[in-house]
Amino acid sequence: MKIISIITEKGGVGKTTTSIHLGAAFSERGKKVLLIDFDEQRNLSKGYKIEKTFPYNIKNFMDKTGDFRLTQRGENLYILSGSREISAEDYQRTDLRERLNYLNSKFPFDLVIIDCPPSPLNGKMKLGEIALCSSDLVISPIEPEEYSVDGINELLPQIVRIKKDFNPGLNLLGFFFNRVNVRNRRFKTFSPLAQQEGKGYFFSSMVRIDESVETAKTAGKTVFQIAPKSRASEDYKNLANEIIEKIF
Numbered sequence: 406m407k408i409i410s411i412i413t414e415k416g417g418v419g420k421t422t423t424s425i426h427l428g429a430a431f432s433e434r435g436k437k438v439l440l441i442d443f444d445e446q447r448n449l450s451k452g453y454k455i456e457k458t459f460p461y462n463i464k465n466f467m468d469k470t471g472d473f474r475l476t477q478r479g480e481n482l483y484i485l486s487g488s489r490e491i492s493a494e495d496y497q498r499t500d501l502r503e504r505l506n507y508l509n510s511k512f513p514f515d516l517v518i519i520d521c522p523p524s525p526l527n528g529k530m531k532l533g534e535i536a537l538c539s540s541d542l543v544i545s546p547i548e549p550e551e552y553s554v555d556g557i558n559e560l561l562p563q564i565v566r567i568k569k570d571f572n573p574g575l576n577l578l579g580f581f582f583n584r585v586n587v588r589n590r591r592f593k594t595f596s597p598l599a600q601q602e603g604k605g606y607f608f609s610s611m612v613r614i615d616e617s618v619e620t621a622k623t624a625g626k627t628v629f630q631i632a633p634k635s636r637a638s639e640d641y642k643n644l645a646n647e648i649i650e651k652i653f
């Protein structure tokens with residue numbers, strides 16, 4: 406079992422979209438995948454049309470209260486739905502890891518993907534802190550804007566801190582640009598700078614801006630299902646292949 410956090414401090418960069426599409430792509434490749442909605446906004450659960458009244462969620466799982474149940478969406482794809490009531494202060498940093506180790510001993514997974522909420526990582530007890538303290542790997546979507554360099558500069562020291570203080574097994578797998586407009590001339594100027602800041606941790610794949618992402622979201626489907634020949638479908642497949650090559 407490899408546990409991967411999809412995280413950025415900034416909101417709206419594509420964490421949830423990436424979690425959903427990587428989960429689908431990995432499961433298509435025969436990996437048994439668990440997607441965890443670790444965000445009180447529950448966007449990943451909404452993406453799978455799981456109602457907020459659905460009683461089996463990450464909070465029950467973390468609290469060990471009663472039963473918990475995974476939602477299966479495909480042969481190899483399982484979702485642990487989100488809770489609006491989950492609060493990081495109720496847990497220790499590695500509680501999620503312990504729960505996942507227990508789950509994995511009963512029902513093994515190849516890959517666990519944690520869709521993290523947007524929040525500053527500063528050592529305080531936040532869901533993102535728990536996710537990173539409980540993960541093996543980190544993937545971070547980067548907005549293709551001039552200030553994207555800031556996102557990189559903020560995340561790198563946090564990974565170093567958590568690795569040193571709490572989770573020696575944590576490693577950065579990589580950054581990638583999401584929602585890229587390849588015709589934007591400014592992108593050609595600043596993307597090499599961002600890649601330099603990223604210290605060689607950039608995937609060569611990037612995900613272009615594509616309307617079919619929104620269409621898929623509204624339909625509760627993936628771009629692979631509704632627009633298999635779209636740019637986003639091609640890009641997410643390439644990114645997933647690149648990740649699989651790095652991990653396995």
Ligand SMILES: Nc1ncnc2c1ncn2[C@@H]1O[C@H](COP(=O)(O)OP(=O)(O)OP(=O)(O)O)[C@@H](O)[C@H]1O
Nearest residue numbers: 416417418419420421422523584613614615618619
């Ligand atoms: N490649 C893309 N092309 C077009 N739209 C995209 C793309 N990636 C993401 N989006 C859209 O951008 C919005 C934000 O994406 P998403 O919800 O995945 O971000 P997030 O980082 O999870 O946000 P939050 O920080 O609030 O959790 C969504 O409406 C999503 O459909």
Ligand SMILES: [Mg+2]
Nearest residue numbers: 420421444448
């Ligand atoms: Mg999200």
